[in-house]
Amino acid sequence: MEKPERIRVLYIDDEINNLNGFKASFRLDYNVMIASDTADALVMLEKHPDIRVILCDQRMPTQTGVQFFEQIRSQHPLPIRVLITGYTDIESVIDSINKGNIFRYIKKPWTDTDVKSAIEESNKFYIANSLLTLKNEELEKAYLELDKFAYSVTHDMRGPLMSLLGAIDISKNSDDISEIKDTLGMMEKSVQKLDDFIKSIHEYYSLKRGQLQISEINFKEVVADLYDLYSIAGKLEHINFTVNVVQNDLFRSDAVFLKIILNNLVANAFKFQRHDIVGKIVDLNITVHKGNVELIVRDNGIGIKNEYVNDIFKMFFRATSSEIGSGFGLYNVKDALTKLNGEIFVTSTLNEGTTFKVIIPSK
């Protein structure tokens, strides 16, 4: 059986003896394919897109090696082209090299060492090229995200600032203290919104650039800060916040990522409440069981329209006009979960509430 990691090489020569000699010499080192004319070679190229190096004899009856390489270059740009030729053809070879049709040439009669070195060099060049293609694709993706990011920043950062300027303008021209106080209250919300957005950007970058820092997780400790913070908010806004942690097993994960996930889910549960009801609730249930943790965040808030449930994890998506969302939180949650190999499930009913269930395996 052929080992998959062997380099696939195609050798084209009109002399059968050369083809057989080539195959005999290199079949152990490389995955060798042979063709006695360029028409056969073309068929093989179509069939095997993983051919990395093509070695071709210059002098053949129907087409020279140089002509063949020139012909296939646009259709099969990836394989590295090596010409095999005698000294007499040197002019056409130089011309072809300068045009970029040929990576190397081997003089006839070839030695094993020459061929091997040409194939190894070609392979290195092939790998470098493929890496470059891959990097370019990654770069293009990063640019797209940056564009989206820059566009949103003008809205999400400039927006609240412009609101503040507008509000200042009104206050400056007003003598009515109660109106000025109302405006100040709204300005405060605008400043908080901007601050939330900046925090989300910080989270976004710690998720994108950060390496996982795996440590033993004590969920009671992880939720302690969260509980302090939100039980105060709960009292102010009459939201009954309960946290329940059941952890009997060890659990290993990244504490910062877990906090980002919990923080965003709980913050959302608090944000998207129905303001007009009595008995607002937010529950957080954490259970560590058989190497997994299950995090359940439940609220009886505004809920999510069915048609938007699939979009809520997209960057900058907002399913409601309620002012508090930045469209960043759940995107960060999803990103953190991808890194921790976790999963998230949503069940929601409009005007009844939303439940997020997260399952993360221990590392």
Added chain:
Amino acid sequence: MTPGNLNFIVIDDSKLDCFIAEKIIRNTGRGAVVKSFIMAPEALEYIISTNVPDNNLKTVMLVDIQMPIMNGFEFIEAFEKLPQPIRDNYIIYVLSSSINENDISRVRYHTSVKQFLNKPLTSNTLSTILELID
């Protein structure tokens, strides 16, 4: 001739921005009916159900661009599909904090939009555009 009254509609997902716009409009003393909407679809519904306003006044509409569910451009496209007798009652301004070239040039393609205005809306800007309407 003293400038007449106008109706106003503000469409912006930021409550603070609606508040600011309403305040500034009222300060001009020319706002007859002033309505603000934080969701564009609701504004569209209102426009359709109003048909021709009872007070027979023109309506100045200030529309934000980036809004969830239906953004400013989607709103304008939907508005442009309404029957002409309805459309004739409105003068649309886009009011946005966007400094994105695409947004600004995209506004120009919409003949129903009179002008692109930068946030924040100030009394000065509003008086200037109202003078141009008169």
